[in-house]
Amino acid sequence: MSDRTLYDKVWDSHAVTTLPTGQTQLFIGLHLVHEVTTPQAFDMLRERGLPIAYPQRTFSTVDHVVPTDMRVRPFLDEQAEAMTAALERNVRDFGIEFYGLDSDRQGIVHVIGPQLGLTQPGMTLACGDSHTSTHGAFGTLAFGIGTSQVRDVLATQTLAMDRLKVRRINVNGKLPLGVHAKDVILTIIRQLGVGGGKGYAYEYGGDVLDRMNMDERMTVCNMSIEGGALVGYVNPDQTTYDYVLGRPFAPKGEAFDRAVAYWRSMASDPDASYDDVVDIDGSAIEPTVTWGINPGQAVGVLENLPRPEELTDPKSVEKAYAHMGWEPGAPILGTPIDVAFIGSCTNSRLSDLIAAARVAEGRKVADGVKALVVPGSADVKKQAEAAGLDRVFTEAGFQWREAGCSMCLAMNPDKLNGREVCASSSNRNFIGRQGSPEGRTLLMSPAMVAAAALNGRVVDVRQYN
Amino acid sequence: MNEIKQVGGRAVVVRGHDIDTDRIVPARYLKEITFNRMGEYPFFDERHDAHGKTVDHPFNEERFQGAEVLVVNRNFGCGSSREHAPQALYRWGIRVIIGESFGPIFAGSSVLLGMPTVMASSEDVGKLMALVEGEPTAELTVDLEARKVRLPDGGDIDIDISDGHRNALTTGTWDSTALLLDNMGEVAKTADKLPYTSDFEGPAPL
Numbered sequence: 001m002s003d004r005t006l007y008d009k010v011w012d013s014h015a016v017t018t019l020p021t022g023q024t025q026l027f028i029g030l031h032l033v034h035e036v037t038t039p040q041a042f043d044m045l046r047e048r049g050l051p052i053a054y055p056q057r058t059f060s061t062v063d064h065v066v067p068t069d070m071r072v073r074p075f076l077d078e079q080a081e082a083m084t085a086a087l088e089r090n091v092r093d094f095g096i097e098f099y100g101l102d103s104d105r106q107g108i109v110h111v112i113g114p115q116l117g118l119t120q121p122g123m124t125l126a127c128g129d130s131h132t133s134t135h136g137a138f139g140t141l142a143f144g145i146g147t148s149q150v151r152d153v154l155a156t157q158t159l160a161m162d163r164l165k166v167r168r169i170n171v172n173g174k175l176p177l178g179v180h181a182k183d184v185i186l187t188i189i190r191q192l193g194v195g196g197g198k199g200y201a202y203e204y205g206g207d208v209l210d211r212m213n214m215d216e217r218m219t220v221c222n223m224s225i226e227g228g229a230l231v232g233y234v235n236p237d238q239t240t241y242d243y244v245l246g247r248p249f250a251p252k253g254e255a256f257d258r259a260v261a262y263w264r265s266m267a268s269d270p271d272a273s274y275d276d277v278v279d280i281d282g283s284a285i286e287p288t289v290t291w292g293i294n295p296g297q298a299v300g301v302l303e304n305l306p307r308p309e310e311l312t313d314p315k316s317v318e319k320a321y322a323h324m325g326w327e328p329g330a331p332i333l334g335t336p337i338d339v340a341f342i343g344s345c346t347n348s349r350l351s352d353l354i355a356a357a358r359v360a361e362g363r364k365v366a367d368g369v370k371a372l373v374v375p376g377s378a379d380v381k382k383q384a385e386a387a388g389l390d391r392v393f394t395e396a397g398f399q400w401r402e403a404g405c406s407m408c409l410a411m412n413p414d415k416l417n418g419r420e421v422c423a424s425s426s427n428r429n430f431i432g433r434q435g436s437p438e439g440r441t442l443l444m445s446p447a448m449v450a451a452a453a454l455n456g457r458v459v460d461v462r463q464y465n
Numbered sequence: 466m467n468e469i470k471q472v473g474g475r476a477v478v479v480r481g482h483d484i485d486t487d488r489i490v491p492a493r494y495l496k497e498i499t500f501n502r503m504g505e506y507p508f509f510d511e512r513h514d515a516h517g518k519t520v521d522h523p524f525n526e527e528r529f530q531g532a533e534v535l536v537v538n539r540n541f542g543c544g545s546s547r548e549h550a551p552q553a554l555y556r557w558g559i560r561v562i563i564g565e566s567f568g569p570i571f572a573g574s575s576v577l578l579g580m581p582t583v584m585a586s587s588e589d590v591g592k593l594m595a596l597v598e599g600e601p602t603a604e605l606t607v608d609l610e611a612r613k614v615r616l617p618d619g620g621d622i623d624i625d626i627s628d629g630h631r632n633a634l635t636t637g638t639w640d641s642t643a644l645l646l647d648n649m650g651e652v653a654k655t656a657d658k659l660p661y662t663s664d665f666e667g668p669a670p671l
Contacts, residue, residue, distance in 0.1 A: 016655045017648050021638060023629035025645055027655045029662075037546065039498040048642070053649070054656070065496060079496035086498050123661060130546040130570055146548035146574030156645040158652055162629045194483050195540035198566055228540065230569040255665035262660045294483050316482055409492045409545075430487040430544060437491070437510040
């Protein structure tokens with residue numbers, strides 16, 4: 001067959017059998033485990049007396065609950081301590097690789113998988129975290145799963161899955177200066193809707209994706225789930241192979257060449273047929289900011305907020321306006337902020353930090369703004385420090401932290417208070433997401449967050465071009 | 466495992482599109498290492514004000530206590546993969562959810578708990594919501610085999626559910642582990658055929 005997508009090829013090569021339910025039993029090449037969504041799964045294995053089927057395909061780290069300032073054990077938060085201790089016990093009892101707080105490989109699970117060369121093209125991958133789609137940047141079919149599914153992967157290295165349709169999303173043209181990968185994915189979600197990807201895998205391509213580095217592709221794939229698509233991916237190319245080469249778990253020597261031949265063969269065929277195709281003009285994308293309570297409620301930084309009466313479904317924004325407290329029709333530009341957060345599995349990699357540092361360098365965070373930079377992994381932190389980025393940020397008045405998920409979901413001490421407004425490079429502006437039920441989140445690129453931090457309000461980062 | 470062919474009872478309505486799993490269970494409750502207490506938490510921050518006082522919410526209303534059917538709008542359970550969300554609804558007492566559409570991970574996890582998520586048209590969901598809000602004692606029955614919701618007046622509405630989910634529920638194989646464990650020989654064969662396990666595997670982790 002010569003008209004298959006990467007999705008088809010990976011699915012077919014990993015399909016074990018058709019289950020009596022009609023679902024496919026799909027082999028999972030790599031299982032990533034973190035502390036929050038897995039203790040119950042390990043307990044289910046204990047109750048049923050089951051071992052882990054493929055411990056050598058299972059890797060774990062701690063990221064969600066870890067403090068990013070004082071990492072001294074035991075943590076002050078007793079629940080976070082108990083949760084971390086539970087993972088430490090589970091990885092010991094079941095014999096799986098673990099990168100704990102004392103490891104230089106620790107970090108956000110979706111940052112360390114690629115960084116270690118564990119994530120590879122043509123593979124299936126699962127993790128009990130919805131942003132697992134991040135790994136799709138490598139041409140990997142990466143599934144975010146629930147805890148009972150984590151149990152299934154631990155026990156069998158497989159999942160019972162329904163096949164998805166594939167939507168090709170072409171982003172063509174050239175992104176204007178000051179427009180980043182985050183703006184691309186926010187624009188895609190804004191256009192297709194937060195539920196638009198239901199039943200689909202998203203295949204991203206076109207000139208803009210072709211030119212992106214791997215960090216940028218990861219940012220795009222990361223937020224597929226925010227568009228309702230369980231998985232998103234980019235076909236592997238030379239950029240992908242160059243990234244994987246030399247990483248700790250990458251094939252070595254001649255094996256790497258054989259790997260590349262295989263990875264190439266797994267990319268979608270030129271004449272592959274898709275269930276749907278969407279074209280987006282990259283040159284028309286602007287720095288984009290969310291104003292509401294889901295990632296699809298976004299505007300270009302120079303646009304005004306939508307007026308409900310001009311929408312096909314005015315009720316859809318009622319809750320957003322009630323929570324955020326903005327006036328319909330008001331500009332997003334100039335919206336005051338209290339907190340600036342640069343981090344998360346969406347935007348905490350080295351190139352994200354470089355983009356933010358370029359804006360922050362030689363300038364000062366506005367009075368009254370709490371600004372923090374949380375690198376995605378211990379390795380990103382080390383590289384950033386080697387490049388002097390920590391000094392750029394701290395001299396500008398940003399706090400420079402240890403690696404973790406931090407204020408993306410506020411399961412550690414980094415939280416909003418009351419009705420604070422946060423300019424955030426994370427992925428969700430859901431009500432209560434950043435730790436205060438009344439808190440408000442404006443999603444944007446790391447460079448835009450840095451610019452907002454310096455000004456105490458939303459500005460157009462292009463003023464720093 | 467029991468077969469789930471028909472499931473129903475009294476219902477509760479939670480209106481609104483794109484209700485994410487952070488709203489169903491706030492992240493701070495994910496720090497518990499068991500699901501045991503999740504039944505206390507569904508919609509916690511929408512049911513309480515900043516001082517912990519209860520505020521208007523369908524899950525707080527006396528007339529909806531004991532409901533086993535939840536009726537929702539579009540893209541319910543979107544966002545975070547946290548199984549705590551379906552666990553919380555299940556442990557509160559919900560046994561089936563009827564909505565316009567669902568987040569993919571939420572729907573997948575719900576089936577593994579034996580709690581079907583079934584889809585109906587926007588118009589039919591609107592009718593169901595009006596019916597339940599007007600008559601909270603009304604009993605709804607979701608018939609998975611016929612793909613219908615049976616209404617108290619003898620009428621019914623059409624619902625959609627994927628064949629895989631429906632078959633897993635109606636044949637009592639919705640807790641998939643046993644089903645998957647049946648094929649471990651085939652799993653090993655599939656794994657061995659993948660070049661990344663045999664031809665160019667990277668360094669061993671342990």
